[in-house]
Amino acid sequence: MPHSVLIIDDEETIRKSLSYLFAGKGFSVSAGATISDGLKLAWTTRPDLVVLDNRLPDGNGLQALEMIKTEHPDTMVIMLTGYANLSDAVQAIRKGAYDYLTKPVDIDALEIAVERALETQRLKKENLVLKMRQVCADTGIVGSSREIHKILLIIEMLAENPDTTVIITGESGTGKELAARTIHGLSARKDKPFLDINCASLSEHLLESELFGREKGAYTDAKETKRGLLEVADGGTVFLDEIAELSMNLQPKLLRVIETKTFRRVGGTRDIKVDIRIMAATNKDLSNPENRKNFREDLYYRLCVMPVHMPPLRTRENDVLELAKHFLSQGTAIKKNIIEISKDCESYLLAYRWPGNIRELRNVIERAAILSPGPTINPEHLPRELLEKKEQQWQNEQQNYPSAPCSLDEAEKNHIRKTMDFSYGNQSLAARLLGISRSTLISKLKKYALL
Ligand SMILES: Nc1ncnc2c1ncn2[C@@H]1O[C@H](COP(=O)(O)OP(=O)(O)OP(=O)(O)O)[C@@H](O)[C@H]1O
Ligand SMILES: [Mg+2]
Known part of the structure; x- marks a missing residue:
């Protein structure tokens, strides 16, 4: 794939000459004269590289730089500045520009800067892939889809912040518990316990005494003092599965644990302080207020500091x-x-x-x-x-498309449409089932106006 470059400069001569230069080197080139045009082009072309002027009609290049780096962190930016604005150049590097050049642009210097920027970008990408493979190997999390890469990045970040409360959401069987164990296993808490408890499987009273422990005599058959999971896990992680089922009575107690890291045993009067991370999981979509009628808002927002959503398979x-x-x-x-x-x-x-x-x-x-x-x-x-699902679908589709004689094109169109329906619109899957490449499929979809 050719590299893509976006030139943002209000001087037409610069846009033209740089476009010519980059096109000659095989880049795919786009150019805009204002920040707003530039940002739109950055969205549509997702360039590898941006050459950005510092003075633009609708604002300062530094502002544009910030916006570009926020939306497209992998894009390399080379700033162009006048001699009089060297302090801006220093600022630009701080804000994430790869390099800056002074105007008038020295073409040799620009070529060198571009080469280095793209090389740095290539190495970064390679490192990321290697790192991800390593994380996968270390964690036992299998998958190379974009979705799972995003999850791995979040997992790493959460592992590096061992005090952050985490809530993991996702349908049943998507790997919520695996993600929680992985975050713990990669974190500084890894040598301390990871204790999990399912909030739906115990009665409120049992869950309370399991979590917080109880003092001797707290109730009739409490003959011994018992430490709860929160105490036993000291230094480690407590994983509360099916958190949406936690009773209204226990919710404020959990909130207190998260906020102050203190709690009392059942029947106790003394505050106990622990150093733990709380992680929770649920397969309910708690972002929908309908689903959290029995859930305190303050606890919900406290848990949602760092939500992780496991995508369905x-x-x-x-x-x-x-x-x-x-x-x-x-x-x-x-x-x-x-x-x-x-x-x-x-x-x-x-x-x-x-x-x-x-x-x-x-x-x-x-x-x-x-x-x-x-x-x-x-x-x-x-x-x-x-x-059955597959056969039933094929049969239904057979009824929808009786095989009356038709042209080859017509047959191809019908077959592609059937396969797309069958694949729920998933182009990669449809292409695989049809035995053609995704780009061929897309061109055929366009040809038959099926897109
Ligand atoms: N990316 C993955 N790579 C390898 N194995 C995985 C992956 N994700 C999940 N698994 C495996 O799938 C099974 C289900 O995962 P897990 O128990 O973590 O799901 P869950 O979201 O907690 O499910 P539930 O909502 O039912 O509690 C486990 O055996 C787990 O090891
Ligand atoms: Mg689970």
């Missing part, structure tokens, strides 16, 4: 097969030497909606490994709901 198109192969390298499959998934089988896995997400995928693969007599997993080893 169906939106992580590249991860399904990678995860399936990962699960094949474990458990029964490895014992039975099962090494591959047939192409047919792959298309069923890709087309399924995975309501139970990664847990369901793991179970499907384990079950298939048990059923498969040979080294390959075939469609007959998959559960009926995976196969």
Whole structure:
């Protein structure tokens, strides 16, 4: 892919000459004369590099620089300034510009700056990929979709901030607990306990005494003083699963723990101080006020300082097969030497909606490994709901598109439309099922006005 550059300068001669220079070097070039044009172009072209003038009709280049770096942190910016504005140049570097050049622009100096900027950018990207691979290897989190990369970045950041309260949301089986354990395992708290408790599985009183502990004689059968999870986990992390089910009575007590790191045992009068991080998880969408009628606003906002949302598997198109192969390298499959998934089988896995997400995928693969007599997993080893959905859909679609004689183009159009419907509009999946590249699919979608 050619590099892309955006030139933002109000002098037409500079725009023209730089455009000419970059186009000659194979860049794809866009140019704007004002900050507002420049920002719009930055949005649409997502350039690798911006050459930015310092004085523009609608404002200062430094402001534009800040906006560009906020929206597109990976974009490299080279500022152009007059001699009289060298202090601006220093400011520009502080605000994230890669380099600055004085006007009139020395073309050789510009070429060198551009080369270095792109090299730095390339190294940064490479480092990020390597780092992500390492984090994946360290954490056991499998996946290379954009969605999972974003999650890994957040996980790393939260690991570096071991006191921040975290709430992890997402459908069932999307890896919320795995994410919580990973954050803990990568953090400075890693040698201290990670204790989890499910807020939905215990009665209010039991949960209270499990969490906070109780003093001897707190109630009739409390013969001994018992320390709660919050105390036992001192120095570590307490993970509260299904936090949306926490009773109204316990919510203010939890809020107090988060805010002051102190609490009292049941029946106790003494404040106990602990050093813990609280993490919580829920598969309810608490951002919808309807779903948090039984949840205190103050606790909700306190928990939401750093929300992490685990995306459903169906939106992580590249991860399904990678995860399936990962699960094949474990458990029964490895014992039975099962090494591959047939192409047919792959298309069923890709087309399924995975309501139970990664847990369901793991179970499907384990079950298939048990059923498969040979080294390959075939469609007959998959559960009926995976196969039925697909077949039913094909049948419905067959009825919608009776196969009356038609031109080849017409047949192609119908087939592409069916496959797109079948793939829920997911172009990568449709392209894979059709056995063509995504770009070919897009050009065909355009040709048949199906976009
Ligand atoms: N990215 C991943 N790579 C490998 N395994 C994963 C990944 N995400 C989840 N898993 C596995 O999937 C299973 C379900 O994950 P987990 O228990 O963390 O989900 P959850 O969101 O907490 O589910 P629930 O809402 O049902 O509690 C676990 O066995 C976990 O190890
Ligand atoms: Mg869980």
